[in-house]
Amino acid sequence: MKLELVKTIDGSNSLKNLIINDSYHSKYGAINESKHIFINNGLKRISKKKIRVLEIGFGTGLNALLTQLYCDKKEKKITYHTIDNLPLIEEIYSSLNYCDQLKIDKNIFLKIHSSLWENEIELSNFFVLKKMNCDFTKILFNEKYDLIYFDAFSPSKQPEMWTLNNFKKLYECLNINGVLITYSSKGDVKRTMKEVGFNVYSIEGPTGKREITLASKD
Numbered sequence: 001m002k003l004e005l006v007k008t009i010d011g012s013n014s015l016k017n018l019i020i021n022d023s024y025h026s027k028y029g030a031i032n033e034s035k036h037i038f039i040n041n042g043l044k045r046i047s048k049k050k051i052r053v054l055e056i057g058f059g060t061g062l063n064a065l066l067t068q069l070y071c072d073k074k075e076k077k078i079t080y081h082t083i084d085n086l087p088l089i090e091e092i093y094s095s096l097n098y099c100d101q102l103k104i105d106k107n108i109f110l111k112i113h114s115s116l117w118e119n120e121i122e123l124s125n126f127f128v129l130k131k132m133n134c135d136f137t138k139i140l141f142n143e144k145y146d147l148i149y150f151d152a153f154s155p156s157k158q159p160e161m162w163t164l165n166n167f168k169k170l171y172e173c174l175n176i177n178g179v180l181i182t183y184s185s186k187g188d189v190k191r192t193m194k195e196v197g198f199n200v201y202s203i204e205g206p207t208g209k210r211e212i213t214l215a216s217k218d
């Protein structure tokens, strides 16, 4: 895997996959983007005391980190399942500057990365993490979730992630009143989601992006 460490405009790092020429986050700010999309417009919409989250594309672990910080602060129990078929090596993840930027202890982030894959691990009183090293296009889910962070590479770079069949799988593993949130606002993506049965909403994006997409299973 050929990766380049990059700095985004809010000062936080991201990575660029040089093979498919796509970045893990927006150039306008990795932390800013993750917070806006996944925490403020995803997690904060779920009012249950115990929340089950599924993330497609664990990547740098930034979404997982922000989710743990949120649930530890709010004392909400979160079980967080995340999948990635190309986990980062230690040399790369330990060079990411998220903890400095957020002014928190780096061990929280390192524990997220060094925790065993394929096992549910209790990382705090409120946050349970399971990382799965597998291919999203092949996996069948046998558990249900309240919230899905769909954070694959872009539809133009990785169209096989954004297919009808894949959104069907996600629709089926969502609980009623569950929500899927993603940064993409492409018309094709929204049409595919609607075809599967989601109610689809365009909502304001983070800096540098007009809209993002929220899909709900009502």
Ligand SMILES: C[S@@+](CC[C@H](N)C(=O)[O-])C[C@H]1O[C@@H](n2cnc3c(N)ncnc32)[C@H](O)[C@@H]1O
Residues within 6 Å of the ligand: 023, 024, 025, 034, 056, 057, 058, 059, 060, 061, 062, 063, 064, 083, 084, 085, 086, 087, 134, 135, 136, 137, 151, 152, 153
């Ligand atoms: C946009 S990045 C994810 C960013 C991430 N959520 C973060 O906070 O850094 C997309 C991720 O999807 C992963 N990925 C690509 N194809 C995949 C597949 N077929 N199955 C599972 N993960 C995949 C990549 O390895 C990459 O880590």
